[in-house]
Amino acid sequence: MPQDQAKDLALVTAAAVGQSGDGPPKRADQFLAKRRSRVAYGILAPGGIYLMLAFIVPLILVVYTSLQSGGLLSGGYQFNWAFENYVDAFSSSKTFIARALLYSALATVLTILLAYPMAYWIAFYAGRWKSTLFFLILVPFFVSFVIRTVQWNFILADDGVLFGFLKDLGVLPDDFRVLAGPVAVVAGITYNFLPFTALPLYVALDRIDKRLVEAAKDLYATKFEAFRKVVLPLSFPGLFAALVLTFVPATGDYVNSSVLGSNRTTMVGQVIQTKFLTEGDYPEAAALSVILMIGMLVIALAYAKVLGTEDSTLAAAA
Amino acid sequence: MSAVTIDRAEAVDRPPLRVKRKRWTAYILPVFTIAMIIYLAFPVFVMILFSFNDLLGERQIAEFTCCTIRWWQDMFAIPNLNEALRTSILVAIPASIIATVLGALIGLVLGRYQFSGRAVTNFVIFLAIAIPEIVLASSLLSMFVLGKTPIGFGTILFSHIGFAIAFVAITVRARVQGLDRSLENAAQDLFATPFQAFMRVTMPLILPGVVAGFLLAFVLSLDDFVITNFVGGPVNTFPTWVYGATRIGVPPQVNVWGTILFTAGLLTAGLNLVASFRSSRKAAEGEVVGAKAAVGAGR
Numbered sequence: 001m002p003q004d005q006a007k008d009l010a011l012v013t014a015a016a017v018g019q020s021g022d023g024p025p026k027r028a029d030q031f032l033a034k035r036r037s038r039v040a041y042g043i044l045a046p047g048g049i050y051l052m053l054a055f056i057v058p059l060i061l062v063v064y065t066s067l068q069s070g071g072l073l074s075g076g077y078q079f080n081w082a083f084e085n086y087v088d089a090f091s092s093s094k095t096f097i098a099r100a101l102l103y104s105a106l107a108t109v110l111t112i113l114l115a116y117p118m119a120y121w122i123a124f125y126a127g128r129w130k131s132t133l134f135f136l137i138l139v140p141f142f143v144s145f146v147i148r149t150v151q152w153n154f155i156l157a158d159d160g161v162l163f164g165f166l167k168d169l170g171v172l173p174d175d176f177r178v179l180a181g182p183v184a185v186v187a188g189i190t191y192n193f194l195p196f197t198a199l200p201l202y203v204a205l206d207r208i209d210k211r212l213v214e215a216a217k218d219l220y221a222t223k224f225e226a227f228r229k230v231v232l233p234l235s236f237p238g239l240f241a242a243l244v245l246t247f248v249p250a251t252g253d254y255v256n257s258s259v260l261g262s263n264r265t266t267m268v269g270q271v272i273q274t275k276f277l278t279e280g281d282y283p284e285a286a287a288l289s290v291i292l293m294i295g296m297l298v299i300a301l302a303y304a305k306v307l308g309t310e311d312s313t314l315a316a317a318a
Numbered sequence: 319m320s321a322v323t324i325d326r327a328e329a330v331d332r333p334p335l336r337v338k339r340k341r342w343t344a345y346i347l348p349v350f351t352i353a354m355i356i357y358l359a360f361p362v363f364v365m366i367l368f369s370f371n372d373l374l375g376e377r378q379i380a381e382f383t384c385c386t387i388r389w390w391q392d393m394f395a396i397p398n399l400n401e402a403l404r405t406s407i408l409v410a411i412p413a414s415i416i417a418t419v420l421g422a423l424i425g426l427v428l429g430r431y432q433f434s435g436r437a438v439t440n441f442v443i444f445l446a447i448a449i450p451e452i453v454l455a456s457s458l459l460s461m462f463v464l465g466k467t468p469i470g471f472g473t474i475l476f477s478h479i480g481f482a483i484a485f486v487a488i489t490v491r492a493r494v495q496g497l498d499r500s501l502e503n504a505a506q507d508l509f510a511t512p513f514q515a516f517m518r519v520t521m522p523l524i525l526p527g528v529v530a531g532f533l534l535a536f537v538l539s540l541d542d543f544v545i546t547n548f549v550g551g552p553v554n555t556f557p558t559w560v561y562g563a564t565r566i567g568v569p570p571q572v573n574v575w576g577t578i579l580f581t582a583g584l585l586t587a588g589l590n591l592v593a594s595f596r597s598s599r600k601a602a603e604g605e606v607v608g609a610k611a612a613v614g615a616g617r
């Protein structure tokens with residue numbers, strides 16, 4: 001019967017377009033679902049397998065490495081559930097872990113304080129300049145971050161473009177020094193992570209319906225009250241994303257502390273790098289990485305729980 | 319009298335009771351934003367400026383003396399730097415091509431198919447982007463050490479493909495999700511086979527997203543430091559060579575090459591953005607998602 005055929009066609013189309021939520025289009029839906037998922041797995045396979053090999057397997061093997069013991073000189077490392085690596089790694093590096101957490105937390109707070117007003121203004125008032133300003137924030141990222149950090153080394157140098165000038169003017173004393181100290185490292189991390197904070201904030205603020213602010217004002221809220229009671233709470237997801245995306249990677253950073261710091265500013269990332277690349281102490285380095293990874297996983301899972309995986313990828317993307 | 323015109327344009331929306339003059343506080347935020355953009359770009363200015371620094375020695379110093387084009391003339395004068403640049407390009411080209419193919423397929427599947435395991439795949443992609451680079455780097459090195467893989471060019475290439483896949487995938491996924499599926503159905507209604515419909519309708523529509531993903535993968539590979547530093551062994555790329563050189567002093571040629579790569583990157587991104595804005599706004603959105611992802615992941 002032509003009517004049935006038409007109905008089937010409609011169902012197939014609906015299923016294909018993905019609007020089959022209402023109504024019971026069982027038959028066509030199931031048929032399509034089965035065929036489509038086989039196709040889906042086929043297309044997914046090459047990339048999926050590569051991701052397994054280059055992402056999942058290494059993550060498992062770093063845990064394996066962290067449970068090995070022995071020595072490079074005494075016949076290599078053997079796997080024997082050496083949980084003491086974690087105790088050793090933690091007790092020998094707790095200063096560096098604490099320092100990394102402290103610097104990273106300071107830098108995160110600074111980036112949010114600097115990025116929020118900027119993101120707020122661009123999202124609410126920049127109008128047709130929005131995308132241009134957005135692009136301008138990204139422009140410095142066309143220079144490798146190692147090179148940008150090296151430039152800060154020159155900018156913050158004792159007689160560099162910034163302080164050399166101020167010293168010549170007599171504003172600063174001659175023995176004033178920032179480079180090689182914690183201030184330089186925190187400043188470097190703040191600089192390098194600022195856009196990662198700004199973008200999720202911008203995305204969250206840009207999503208806010210501007211009419212809500214007008215409504216608040218119509219209800220006799222002052223500008224500041226409207227911000228505090230409407231805009232700020234609505235930007236919390238972005239704030240949270242910014243916090244995670246800045247704090248987690250900044251904790252593992254070692255470029256800023258080694259280019260702008262000294263041995264007084266060593267962070268845990270540097271310890272992992274030295275143990276892995278110079279000392280060949282793989283198990284302890286791996287244990288430290290696993291500690292970082294677990295910290296990060298806990299935060300990521302909490303985050304995915306709050307926002308859902310798809311949204312969190314987008315937010316991570318943002 | 320443009321001010322009056324603007325007031326009238328606003329009046330269409332919501333008639334103001336009286337025209338208020340802007341107070342000085344209204345300028346705080348825009349001035350702050352411009353200051354922040356200058357602050358973000360400041361090291362780039364310094365880099366370009368210092369590529370013209372007229373210094374006596376062969377190593378960059380903090381003081382600037384105007385001006386010389388000596389370093390631009392001698393940009394190939396340091397053999398190790400040339401070698402590192404060559405390695406960077408030789409890794410970035412195949413890594414970005416392979417990552418684009420594999421990542422685009424994942425993005426396509428995530429954007430248009432419902433299948434069990436979709437949420438898991440999304441989560442793996444999310445993790446691959448959000449994971450601190452140092453953790454991924456030490457994991458990859460652990461794997462290579464355990465597998466007794468000789469560290470060098472091959473391990474760099476393998477790792478770069480791995481981390482770029484996720485970024486290509488989400489760039490393409492954003493593009494695919496923005497597609498109008500009825501176009502493909504229309505093609506099939508007009509007796510195209512599913513394959514023909516894909517090649518002639520879907521593929522051209524997602525191509526801008528794929529191109530954006532490719533450019534992103536290329537830039538990520540070119541700029542990568544942490545992972546290359548771990549899995550490169552004796553082989554240096556441009557960023558790892560610069561990092562190694564900081565201990566003895568960076569030669570001014572680094573600023574020259576930094577400026578060249580910066581200009582090339584900016585031009586390519588600008589052209590691609592303009593092209594995709596012309597073809598459609600959605601393409602540009604996909605691109606923006608990718609760019610944000612790269613920034614978001616801290617690369």
